[in-house]
Amino acid sequence: MKPSTFRRHFRESFKNLGRNAWMSFAAVSAVTVTLLLVGVFLTVLLNLNKVATDIENDVEVRVLIALETTDAEQQALEEQLKGLPEVDSVTYSSKEQELQNLIKDLGEDFGLFKQNNPLYDVYVVKTKQPEDTAKAAKKIQQLDHVEQAVYGEQKVDRLFNLLEMSRNIGFVLSLLLLFAAMFLISNTIRMTIFARRKEIEIMRLVGATNWFIRWPFLLEGMWLGLIGSILPIAAVAVGYSYVEDFIKGHTQGHFIQPLSYFPFIWQVSGIMLLIGAFIGIWGSFMAVRRFLKV
Amino acid sequence: MINMKGVTKKYPNGVTALQGIDVSIQQGEFVYVVGPSGAGKSTFIKMMYREEKPTSGRVIVNGTDLSKLKDSQVPKLRRQVGVVFQDFKLLPSLTAYENVAFALEAIEEKPAIIKKRVTEVLQLVGLKDKAKMLPSELSGGEQQRVSIARSIVNKPKVVIADEPTGNLDPDTAWDIVNIFEKINVQGTTIVMATHNRDIVNTIRRRVIAIEDGRIVRDEQRGDYGYEA
Numbered sequence: 318m319k320p321s322t323f324r325r326h327f328r329e330s331f332k333n334l335g336r337n338a339w340m341s342f343a344a345v346s347a348v349t350v351t352l353l354l355v356g357v358f359l360t361v362l363l364n365l366n367k368v369a370t371d372i373e374n375d376v377e378v379r380v381l382i383a384l385e386t387t388d389a390e391q392q393a394l395e396e397q398l399k400g401l402p403e404v405d406s407v408t409y410s411s412k413e414q415e416l417q418n419l420i421k422d423l424g425e426d427f428g429l430f431k432q433n434n435p436l437y438d439v440y441v442v443k444t445k446q447p448e449d450t451a452k453a454a455k456k457i458q459q460l461d462h463v464e465q466a467v468y469g470e471q472k473v474d475r476l477f478n479l480l481e482m483s484r485n486i487g488f489v490l491s492l493l494l495l496f497a498a499m500f501l502i503s504n505t506i507r508m509t510i511f512a513r514r515k516e517i518e519i520m521r522l523v524g525a526t527n528w529f530i531r532w533p534f535l536l537e538g539m540w541l542g543l544i545g546s547i548l549p550i551a552a553v554a555v556g557y558s559y560v561e562d563f564i565k566g567h568t569q570g571h572f573i574q575p576l577s578y579f580p581f582i583w584q585v586s587g588i589m590l591l592i593g594a595f596i597g598i599w600g601s602f603m604a605v606r607r608f609l610k611v
Numbered sequence: 612m613i614n615m616k617g618v619t620k621k622y623p624n625g626v627t628a629l630q631g632i633d634v635s636i637q638q639g640e641f642v643y644v645v646g647p648s649g650a651g652k653s654t655f656i657k658m659m660y661r662e663e664k665p666t667s668g669r670v671i672v673n674g675t676d677l678s679k680l681k682d683s684q685v686p687k688l689r690r691q692v693g694v695v696f697q698d699f700k701l702l703p704s705l706t707a708y709e710n711v712a713f714a715l716e717a718i719e720e721k722p723a724i725i726k727k728r729v730t731e732v733l734q735l736v737g738l739k740d741k742a743k744m745l746p747s748e749l750s751g752g753e754q755q756r757v758s759i760a761r762s763i764v765n766k767p768k769v770v771i772a773d774e775p776t777g778n779l780d781p782d783t784a785w786d787i788v789n790i791f792e793k794i795n796v797q798g799t800t801i802v803m804a805t806h807n808r809d810i811v812n813t814i815r816r817r818v819i820a821i822e823d824g825r826i827v828r829d830e831q832r833g834d835y836g837y838e839a
Binding site (some may be wrong): 526 | 722
C-alpha cells in the first residue's frame with residue numbers, strides 16, 4: 318500500500334467515527350463493559366495461577382522419621398532418599414528446629430511444647446520436578462523407619478479444581494460479552510457503510526479493489542475497540558495497585574505472593590488492548606463482508 | 612472490443628431480461644442502444660461492466676471473458692471501462708475536481724498524475740473554471756459533464772452510458788452528446804443507451820434496438836425508429 322493511500326484510509330476512518338458519533342459511543346461502551354469484566358477476570362485468574370504455581374513449586378515432601386529410629390538407620394534412610402531418581406535435595410531438620418519454625422510462624426504460645434516436644438525429626442525432601450512429588454512421596458512412604466511422608470498435593474488439587482471452575486465460568490461469560498461487543502461494533506460499522514454506500518458504489522464502479530474499500534472500515538473498527546479498552550485498562554491499573562498492596566500486607570514473608578504490579582500490569586493492558594482491537598477489526602470485517610458480496 | 616454470444620439473463624424473480632443476444636462492437640465505434648423501457652437495455656449495458664452476470668452465453672470485453680471472471684478480478688475490468696449514469700452518481704460532499712480525482716485515488720494512482728489527469732479532463736469537458744464547485748452548485752448538464760470526466764479520467768478503452776441525457780433538457784443533452792463525440796474521436800468506444808430520438812436521428816451512428824430481451828434491429832447509421 319502506498320503511504321498516500323494509507324494516510325487516506327486513516328483520515329477516512331476518523332471521519333467516520335465522528336459521523337456516527339452516537340453509534341460509535343454505543344459500540345465503545347459495549348467494548349468498555351466487556352473489557353472491564355475480561356480485565357477483572359484476567360487479574361483474578363492470573364493470580365490464582367500464580368498461587369497454584371507457587372504452591373506447586375514449593376511442594377516438598379516432609380518425611381517424618383519414626384521415633385525409635387537409631388542414628389545408623391537414620392543414616393541409611395537418608396542414603397535411600399538421596400538415591401531416589403526424583404529427589405533433588407534432602408535436608409535434615411531436628412524436632413527442635415521444627416518447633417522453632419512453628420513458634421516463628423504461629424506465635425509464642427507454642428513455646429509450651431518446649432518441655433515435651435511432640436514433633437518428629439524430619440527430612441525435607443525436594444523433588445527435581447514438581448509433578449514428581451506425589452510419586453516420590455508414595456515411594457518414600459514404603460521405606461523403613463518412615464512414620465509418614467507429607468506433601469501438599471491434595472491442597473494443590475483442590476486449588477486446581479477451583480481454578481478450573483473459575484476459569485470456565487469466566488471464559489463463558491467473557492465469550493458471551495465479546496460476542497455482544499462484536500455485534501455492536503459490527504452494527505456501528507454497518508451504519509457507517511450505509512451512510513457511505515453511494516461512495517462505495519462509485520469506488521467499485523471505478524475499479525477500487527475490495528481491500529481499498531475495506532481498509533477504512535477495519536481501521537474504524539480498530540479505533541472503536543482501542544478507545545473502548547482505555548477505561549478498563551485504567552480501572553485495572555488503579556484497582557490492582559490497591560489490591561496488590563492489600564494482599565501483600567497479609568502475605569508478607571510467605572512463599573505465596575500475588576503477582577507483582579510490574580510487569581503484570583503491562584501484560585494485562587497489552588492483552589486487553591489486543592482483545593479490544595481484535596473484536597473491533599473482526600466486527601467490522603463481518604459487517605463489510607456482507608456488504609461487499611458481489 | 613465487446614462481444615456477446617448467446618447471452619441470456621434470467622433474474623431470480625423469474626423475469627427474463629435478455630434472450631440469446633449476439634452482438635459484436637469494434638474498437639472506436641459509437642453505438643446507440645434504443646428500445647422501450649423495460650426491454651432489457653439496462654441489463655444489456657450492465658453485462659458490459661459486469662454489474663450483472665449472464666445466466667448463459669459469453670460476454671467478452673477487451674479480450675476478457677466476463678462470464679468466467681472471478682469477483683476479485685472485477686476491479687481490473689472496471690479500470691478499462693468508464694461508466695456514466697442518468698443520475699450522475701456524484702458525491703455531494705466533494706467538489707467537481709475531487710469527484711473526478713476520487714476515481715484515480717480509488718485505484719491508488721500517484722498524486723502528481725492525478726493532478727495532471729484531472730486538470731486535463733476537466734478542460735476537455737469544459738469545466739476547468741468550475742473545478743472547485745460542489746455538485747449542488749452546478750447545473751444538471753454540468754454535473755453530467757463532471758461524471759463524464761470521471762468516467763474517462765483513467766483512460767478507459769470504452770465508455771458505457773446508461774441514458775446520460777435522460778434528466779437533461781434538450782439543449783444540455785446536445786452538449787453532453789458533443790462531449791461523447793469528442794471522446795469518441797480520440798478512439799474511445801462509446802456505448803450509449805438513450806431515449807433521445809433527436810440525437811439518434813441527427814448524429815447518425817450504429818443503432819442497436821432491443822425489444823423483449825432480443826436485438827430486433829442492428830443498423831450502421833440507423834435511426835431511432837420509434838414514435839415519440
